[in-house]
Amino acid sequence: xxxxxxxxxxxxxxxxxxxxxxxxxxxxxxxxxxxxxxxxxxxxxxxxxxxxxxxxxxxxxxxxxxxxxxxxxxxxxxxxxxxxxxxxxxxxxxxxxxxxxxxxxxxxxxxxxxxxxxxxxxxxxxxxxxxxxxxxxxxxxxxxxxxxxxxxxxxxxxxxxxxxxxxxxxxxxxxxxxxxxxxxxxxxxxxxxxxxxxxxxxxxxxxxxxxxxxxxxxxxxxxxxxxxxxxxxxxxxxxxxxxxxxxxxxxxxxxxxxxxxxxxxxxxxxxxxxxxxx
Amino acid sequence: xxxxxxxxxxxxxxxxxxxxxxxxxxxxxxxxxxxxxxxxxxxxxxxxxxxxxxxxxxxxxxxxxxxxxxxxxxxxxxxxxxxxxxxxxxxxxxxxxxxxxxxxxxxxxxxxxxxxxxxxxxxxxxxxxxxxxxxxxxxxxxxxxxxxxxxxxxxxxxxxxxxxxxxxxxxxxxxxxxxxxxxxxxxxxxxxxxxxxxxxxxxxxxxxxxxxxxxxxxxxxxxxxxxxxxxxxxxxxxxxxxxxxxxxxxxxxxxxxxxxxxxxxxxxxxxxxxxxxxxxxxxxxxxxxxxxxxxxxxxxxxxxxxxxxxxxxxxxxxxxxxxxxxxxxxxxxxxxxxxxxxxxxxxxxxxxxxxxxxxxxxxxxxxxxxxxxxxxxxxxxxxxxxxxxxxxxxxxxxxxxxxxxxxxxxxxxxxxxxxxxxxxxxxxxxxxxxxxxxxxxxxxxxxxxxxxxxxxxxxxxxxxxxxxxxxxxxxxxxxxxxxxxxxxxxxxxxxxxxxxxxxxxxxxxxxxxxxxxxxxxxxxxxxxxxxxxxxxxxxxxxxxxxxxxxxxxxxxxxxxxxxxxxxxxxxxxxxxxxxxxxxxxxxxxxxxxxxxxxxxxxxxxxxxxxxxxxxxxxxxxxxxxxxxxxxxxxxxxxxxxxxxxxxxxxxxxxxxxxxxxxx
Numbered sequence: 001x002x003x004x005x006x007x008x009x010x011x012x013x014x015x016x017x018x019x020x021x022x023x024x025x026x027x028x029x030x031x032x033x034x035x036x037x038x039x040x041x042x043x044x045x046x047x048x049x050x051x052x053x054x055x056x057x058x059x060x061x062x063x064x065x066x067x068x069x070x071x072x073x074x075x076x077x078x079x080x081x082x083x084x085x086x087x088x089x090x091x092x093x094x095x096x097x098x099x100x101x102x103x104x105x106x107x108x109x110x111x112x113x114x115x116x117x118x119x120x121x122x123x124x125x126x127x128x129x130x131x132x133x134x135x136x137x138x139x140x141x142x143x144x145x146x147x148x149x150x151x152x153x154x155x156x157x158x159x160x161x162x163x164x165x166x167x168x169x170x171x172x173x174x175x176x177x178x179x180x181x182x183x184x185x186x187x188x189x190x191x192x193x194x195x196x197x198x199x200x201x202x203x204x205x206x207x208x209x210x211x212x213x214x215x216x217x218x219x220x221x222x223x224x225x226x227x228x229x230x231x232x233x234x235x236x237x238x239x240x241x242x243x244x245x246x247x248x249x250x251x252x253x254x255x256x257x258x259x260x261x262x263x264x265x266x267x268x269x270x271x272x273x274x275x276x277x278x
Numbered sequence: 279x280x281x282x283x284x285x286x287x288x289x290x291x292x293x294x295x296x297x298x299x300x301x302x303x304x305x306x307x308x309x310x311x312x313x314x315x316x317x318x319x320x321x322x323x324x325x326x327x328x329x330x331x332x333x334x335x336x337x338x339x340x341x342x343x344x345x346x347x348x349x350x351x352x353x354x355x356x357x358x359x360x361x362x363x364x365x366x367x368x369x370x371x372x373x374x375x376x377x378x379x380x381x382x383x384x385x386x387x388x389x390x391x392x393x394x395x396x397x398x399x400x401x402x403x404x405x406x407x408x409x410x411x412x413x414x415x416x417x418x419x420x421x422x423x424x425x426x427x428x429x430x431x432x433x434x435x436x437x438x439x440x441x442x443x444x445x446x447x448x449x450x451x452x453x454x455x456x457x458x459x460x461x462x463x464x465x466x467x468x469x470x471x472x473x474x475x476x477x478x479x480x481x482x483x484x485x486x487x488x489x490x491x492x493x494x495x496x497x498x499x500x501x502x503x504x505x506x507x508x509x510x511x512x513x514x515x516x517x518x519x520x521x522x523x524x525x526x527x528x529x530x531x532x533x534x535x536x537x538x539x540x541x542x543x544x545x546x547x548x549x550x551x552x553x554x555x556x557x558x559x560x561x562x563x564x565x566x567x568x569x570x571x572x573x574x575x576x577x578x579x580x581x582x583x584x585x586x587x588x589x590x591x592x593x594x595x596x597x598x599x600x601x602x603x604x605x606x607x608x609x610x611x612x613x614x615x616x617x618x619x620x621x622x623x624x625x626x627x628x629x630x631x632x633x634x635x636x637x638x639x640x641x642x643x644x645x646x647x648x649x650x651x652x653x654x655x656x657x658x659x660x661x662x663x664x665x666x667x668x669x670x671x672x673x674x675x676x677x678x679x680x681x682x683x684x685x686x687x688x689x690x691x692x693x694x695x696x697x698x699x700x701x702x703x704x705x706x707x708x709x710x711x712x713x714x715x716x717x718x719x720x721x722x723x724x725x726x727x728x729x730x731x732x733x734x735x736x737x738x739x740x741x742x743x744x745x746x747x748x749x750x751x752x753x754x755x756x757x758x759x760x761x762x763x764x765x766x767x768x769x770x771x772x773x774x775x776x777x778x779x780x781x782x783x784x785x786x787x788x789x790x791x792x793x794x795x796x797x798x799x800x801x802x803x804x805x806x807x808x809x810x811x812x813x814x815x816x817x818x819x820x821x822x823x824x825x826x827x828x829x830x831x832x833x834x835x836x837x838x839x840x841x842x843x844x845x846x847x848x849x850x851x852x853x854x855x856x857x858x859x860x861x862x863x864x865x866x867x868x869x870x871x872x873x874x875x876x877x878x879x880x881x882x883x884x885x886x887x888x889x890x891x892x893x894x895x896x897x898x899x900x901x902x903x904x905x906x907x908x909x910x911x912x913x914x915x916x917x918x919x920x921x922x923x924x925x926x927x928x929x930x931x932x933x934x935x936x937x938x939x940x941x
Binding site: 015032042059149152155180 | 292297298379562600611625629
């Protein structure tokens with residue numbers, strides 16, 4: 001519709017030079033990536049934290065297979081599951097990286113004035129991202145476990161879901177890139193949006209890489225002797241193992257001090273301290 | 279579709295001929311038809327439709343891992359998602375991304391329409407992009423949240439003060455505690471960075487608008503959507519586990535917990551968007567000549583709060599996302615039976631939870647330091663010290679979170695490093711207090727309402743800060759933890775310093791925001807009434823905490839009665855003071871004295887433009903040639919540093935005072 005020569009050198013709404021707007025957008029993108037990275041770090045911390053603790057043996061101890069619990073007519077039934085295969089994580093990463101490379105190529109070609117290459121690269125990048133989405137979806141839907149099958153299963157599935165969300169966002173950007181470069185709105189003179197997309201895709205590649213690394217190298221928990229409920233091992237040999245009768249009950253009846261004084265004398269009021277959250 | 283495209287005429291933007299993208303229809307496009315009413319309608323339709331579809335698709339016998347029925351949970355979550363998506367759709371939040379996707383860029387005329395040009399009062403009920411409109415919208419929304427949180431606070435104090443009867447069921451009492459907590463935290467986070475950050479900061483740095491006007495509107499309306507989620511939670515069991523909603527309590531909570539989780543997820547997006555926008559604006563749009571040493575201290579404060587929110591909020595957000603998947607999707611992140619950990623939740627939560635204190639406090643302190651030079655007619659005592667204090671707080675804020683977890687049993691070995699880092703952070707915070715005191719020292723005071731609020735801020739901040747040192751100390755915290763002492767402490771910090779600072783900010787910027795002077799007489803009465811009530815309420819609470827009264831507990835021993843009676847009386851006095859202050863705002867806004875463009879004689883840029891502020895803020899972009907607080911007086915600290923003998927001498931001060939005439 002528009003040729004590159006008719007693209008505005010000044011930003012249409014504010015009249016500022018497009019380059020200045022581009023620099024501003026780039027900075028904002030980096031800040032967005034910081035926030036996004038913080039969220040990804042939160043997920044990675046969650047994964048590695050639970051991996052390192054292996055609470056209640058619920059991660060999956062070394063040498064053991066995951067044990068999942070399914071319900072069938074409300075009767076618990078043991079089923080066996082296993083860890084996820086590692087190669088799909090790397091396959092997803094490979095496709096995402098290829099898509100990112102394609103976008104960088106498109107951006108650089110567009111900046112050099114090759115509008116057709118910009119459009120082609122954007123299309124190629126978008127197609128690769130669709131492929132990555134499909135592979136990611138297939139991986140999630142074929143995991144040999146469900147989200148409730150222990151901490152490993154939960155952490156892996158949510159990491160993959162995070163990948164999926166990132167890829168959907170990138171796909172939105174790439175569809176925009178295809179459309180806008182086709183219309184000449186992204187061009188040699190106005191290329192900052194292609195650059196921003198490529199930057200964001202680079203970050204997404206890093207996020208997928210981090211996910212692949214933890215799901216490959218942090219699989220079996222190093223904690224081979226985790227605390228197991230009902231038989232906590234304590235460091236002091238003089239400590240007596242707790243018996244069910246000494247466990248504090250939810251009503252607080254195990255400890256005299258846990259029973260709060262009543263402030264009212266109403267016979268109908270069966271008053272207990274409301275739970276404190278911290 | 280292309281038949282509706284018109285040839286793009288050039289637009290004249292600030293004197294420059296700017297080529298325009300193809301225009302589609304009238305300026306504003308579909309935005310002309312979208313407003314708060316369509317947002318509400320679409321939100322309700324979205325909520326009902328999503329809830330109905332989910333109810334139809336979910337088997338009524340479905341249950342989760344703990345055999346609890348899941349249908350109500352799924353339906354409520356679908357209602358919340360439907361509400362948020364529908365509301366934002368109806369407001370027009372998705373118009374920009376869709377137009378971008380389709381390659382239909384907005385024109386200058388579109389941008390002016392979206393900024394509310396010639397829309398009159400209607401612009402306050404639309405997805406308006408003008409930062410001044412967004413600032414006013416933030417102010418009103420914040421006041422509404424405060425009204426909600428304040429009303430709940432009155433209910434809490436009523437229950438605790440009426441020691442001879444039980445007014446509320448324990449579950450409802452817990453609900454009002456939790457809802458009050460999170461509502462007030464949200465309100466305090468946005469009360470300065472929202473109204474002042476949006477309305478004032480762009481003008482203060484000499485910009486025409488925020489860097490991303492549409493993101494500005496997006497952050498505001500996401501906040502509105504989030505608050506509705508919060509309110510809705512009260513009708514489906516409420517938030518019964520405090521604002522921190524620790525596990526496993528949260529796992530056992532009614533569906534209202536989903537309202538909390540959705541509120542936080544949406545609010546974190548709003549905050550992230552606002553932080554990026556504010557930071558980009560400050561970093562890239564400062565006026566020519568506005569070096570960092572010439573940038574007002576409030577800008578540093580807002581920037582610091584945005585930075586802390588940017589890196590810390592995602593942890594809070596993800597804690598709630600994981601909690602949501604635990605609840606809805608049966609993941610086990612926080613379920614120890616299957617390998618999860620409640621400590622994981624606590625860590626993720628407090629990784630934001632404590633920086634959040636400084637997200638609230640730093641803008642408030644920076645605002646206090648911004649106001650003081652204007653009314654003391656002298657430079658800030660050591661601008662550099664104040665900046666160093668803000669940088670120090672930002673640097674340490676991410677290293678103190680575990681002091682909230684001393685008593686949870688998580689990693690006792692790290693208690694002492696965290697004790698050290700927590701006590702260290704009092705040093706940069708102390709810098710800010712010292713700069714305030716140094717600026718007051720031997721100054722000629724022009725006591726007006728904004729400065730009165732600063733007196734309150736400094737007083738409350740010192741009490742809150744000193745009591746915080748006790749709580750940061752592991753042995754002392756063993757006694758104080760979970761007691762009313764903690765409640766009193768954080769109210770001194772968040773409300774005493776944060777809210778009173780915000781009151782000062784509202785009084786200070788009221789003339790610029792509304793074109794009228796806030797009624798000083800009634801404003802002062804409201805302020806001091808609230809201040810006195812505040813001291814009674816939370817001073818008594820310190821006593822109750824020292825005596826051992828636990829927090830978040832409906833019932834207590836008779837020995838705490840007197841403290842609680844006093845606290846309740848004080849709370850009602852606060853409420854009275856706030857109502858008086860609110861009335862002063864409303865009546866002054868409607869019929870107060872008309873303000874000149876610079877009624878305080880301030881030297882910073884936002885006061886150098888006309889009132890009411892034109893759409894483009896400045897006819898010609900300003901050039902900054904001096905520091906923001908050069909009220910004809912050399913900075914005494916700098917002068918001292920330059921003087922080898924280090925003696926300011928009485929003559930210097932007298933000369934300073936002579937020049938510091940009060941207008």
